[in-house]
Amino acid sequence: MPGGSGMARPKSGIHAMNLFTDIRAAVLAALDQLVAAGELPKGLDMTNVAVEPPRDPAHGDMATNAAMVLAKPAGKAPRAIAEALADRLREDDRIATAEVAGPGFLNMRLVPGLWHDVVRAALAQGRDFGRSTIGQGTRVNVEFVSANPTGPMHVGHTRGAVFGDALASLLDFAGYDVTREYYINDAGAQVDVLARSAYERYREAHGLEPQISEGLYPGDYLIPVGEALKQEYGDSLLDKPESEWLSVVRDFAMGRMMQMIREDLASLGVKMDVYSSERAITEAGRVEEALETLRGMGLIYEGVLEPPKGKMPEDWEPREQTLFRSTAFGDDMDRPVKKSDGSWTYFAPDIAYHWDKVQRGFDQLINVFGADHGGYVKRLKAVVQALTNGRVPLDIKLIQLVKLYKNGEPFKMSKRAGTFVTLRDVVEQVGPDVTRFVMLTRKNDVALDFDFDKVLEQSKDNPVFYVQYAHARVCSVLRKAAEAGIPADDTALAGADLSILTHEAELELARKIAEWPRIVEIAARGHEPHRIAFYLNELAAELHGLWNRGNDDAAxxxxxxxxxxxxAKIALARAAGVVISAGLGILGVTPAEEMR
RNA sequence: GGCCCCGUAGCUCAGAGGAUAGAGCGACCGCCUCCUAAGCGGUAGGUCACAGGUUCGAAUCCUGUCGGGGCCGCCA
Known part of the structure; x- marks a missing residue:
């Protein structure tokens, strides 16, 4: 890292990626000069100095709060600091004006050439424009979906899948080394239930009456599994005791389920890097290993939990269990890792799995869970904190539920009534692009309304089409240009004389394009892919706005x-198109070239 | 009883501690001889649930209250 002083900075131009960080660097450099000149005391904390777009564009292109943040520690009036800072910054040839306003804001207007540089950079770098290095190659594991291999994925899984995949792409774009991972719960009791359910379908395939008793999975999706079992094993499993067929049928059925899940994910455009198996981890002795590690830290003990407050379970009685001291890390109570019969709780393999992840060398872990797993957040964070001495951060993103609607009417889901909506249903009905974009137009922690009819509506009500349409319009311009004999490939456009672009409406679009690298970094830092979707909507609005200005003003x-x-003008449009394309790429949505 | 999430325009929602809180829909008024009107411009609409606190400054951070949802020893 350069520790230099003074105004050392990259030349403005093609290389400039994030104008906001460039200008912030200029502000910090100017502050250093003020310190050197004795106008500010040494040792000021600059971390809260921000350079942002002002709320009101009339205030300028960028604003800094530096004077207000530093006023108190420097013991000077904010406006005095701002004035001194403004004097220095006016010497920067990128800054056209610097004015003090309000309580001590410093509003800056940049020379138009910077916006032209941004357009040129977007054309030169294409879909790589906006890539960031903030991740610095940090190895981050994004675990998502992880649906039990016992049946088809439903709409809730769909949202988690889209969110996790987009987050992974976003982090990759921001310079992280990302692994997409799926954790297969293939060791619990529920896969035995799957096996028994499939076995009944196997009997059915032989013409016998299936006995789908209470507690088994009744879904039709197991009928072909029964058929396939018959194909594979004939009648050889028919008269055997369960102990002989259980593991065979279980592995067979689970294989089928995972194949179905992979296909469903593929239909959404999701591809995992790693599938981790609970069974494999358990059989490799990772549970004992992880628990021994924790025991060595004094975090595992035999004890009796307090009875739960409030509603008391009928059969509650105090029992000694093996417990993990998660209260040492802020959890509400210590958590059992062994049942009273000595077998592991569900929590134990979870500890092993996270132990496995940190052993594989990840610097950061992210888990994407359904909101109903909110109760597990504290104990899992406790585990990872304990196992890594707080070195590896674990962020758990809880995905709120999806409320389905059809024509404005709530759509009730019921397995029994056959109105259970699967991921496959959604993708087949509305397509992967619409599914993905709509699922990303809401923050992860608020519920999402998904109306099967509205999302297919081709109107401005529908953000997917709005953004797609903006991209299609850019493509249309490029086609028209070609017809008119104007060379409009990216290298030709990159050579355009962009100083021709002086109209305020054009510069506004360029400014919005300049925000892209900043949005990427904010979204990546917060693990918030929805910000990309909202930004694309804004960018599309600028493009549509400029387009329509052309109706009134031919110039x-x-x-x-x-x-x-x-x-030059086409170059501007193309730059916007490039950013839309890159942004949609992160969201996993294909940019439409034409919409008719 | 405890823990987590949410509460912002009539509706659906954005909003890294910054200035006069934004967008879409709905409502009203306008814009196609013209690169795609699946679009654009304008008007109207607010006690950011409530009460305290932190500070130069709070929709944003802290505490409490109210309202909605989720979870709550051995299930997975």
Whole structure:
């Protein structure tokens, strides 16, 4: 890292990626000068100095709060600091004006050439424009979906799948080394239930009456599994005791389920890097290993839990169990790792799995869970904190439920009534692009309304089409340009004389494009892919707005008689198109080239 | 009883501690001889649930209250 002082900074131009961090660096450098000149005391904490777009564009292109943040520690009036800072910054050839406003804001207007540089950078770098290095190659594991291999995935899984995949792409774009991972719960009692259910379908395939008793999975999706079992094993399993067929049928059925899940994920465009098996981890002795590690830290003990407050379970009685001291890390109570009969609780393999993940060398862990697993957050964070001495952060993103609607009416799901909506149903009905975009237009921790009819509506009500349409319009301009004999490939456009772009409406679009690298970093830092979707909506609005200005004012149309002028304006449109394409790429949505 | 999430325009929702809190829908008024009107411009609409606190500054952070949802020893 450069520890230099003064105004050392990268030349503005193609290389400039995030103008906001560039200007922030200039502000910090100017502050250093003030310190050197004795106008500010040494040793000020600059971490809260921010450079942001002002709320009101009339205030300028960028604003800094530096003077207000530093006023108190520096013992000077904010406006005095701001004035001194403004004097220094005016010497920067990128900054056209610097004015003090309000309680001590410093509003800056940048020279138009910077916006032209941004457009040029977008054209030169294409879909890589906006890539960030904030991740610094940090190895991050994103675990998501992890649906039990006992049946088809439903809409809730769909949202988790889309969120996790988009988050992974976002982190990759921001310079992290990302692993997409799926944890297969293939060791618990529920896969034995799957086996018994499949066995009944196997009997059915032989013409026998299936006995789907209470507690077995009644779904039709196991009928073909029964058929396949018959194909594979004939009648050889028919008259055997359960102890002989259970593991065979279990592995067979689970294989089928995982195949189905992989296909479903593929239909959404989700591809995992790693599938981790609970069974494999357990059989490799990772549970004992992890618990021994914790025991060595004095975090495992034999004890009796307090009875739960409030509603008391009927059969509660104090029992000695093996417990994990998660209260040492802020959990509400210590958590059992062994049942009273000596077998593991569900929590134990979870500890082993997270132990396994940190052993594999990840620097950061992210788990994407359904909101109903909120109760597990504290204990899992406790585990990872304990096992890594707090070195590896674990972020758990809880995905709120999806409320289904059909034509504005709530759509009740019921397995029994056959109105259970699966991931496959959704993707087949509305397609992967719409599914993904809509699922990302809400923050992960608020419930999402998903109306089968509205999401297919081709109107401005529908953000997918709004953004797609903006991209299609850019493509349309490029096609028209080609027809008009204007060279409009990216290298030709990159050579355009962008200084022609002086109209405020054009610069506004360029400014929005300049925000892209900043949005990427904010979204990546917060693990919030929805910010990408909202930004794309704003960018599309700027593009549509400029487009329509062309209706009133022919000088603002992209295609002009003068080919040089045309080239510059098309370059601007193309730059917007490139960013939309990159943003949709992160969300896993294909940019439409044409919409008719 | 405890823990987690949510509460912002009529509706659906954005909003890294910053200035006069934004967008879409719905309502009202306008814009196609013209690169795609699946679009655009304008008007109207607010006690950011409530009460305290932290500080130059709070929708944002802290505490409490109210309202909605989720979870709560050995199930997975």
């Amino acid at each position: 603002l149309r992209f295609i002009q008689d003068d080919k040089e002028v045309s080239r």
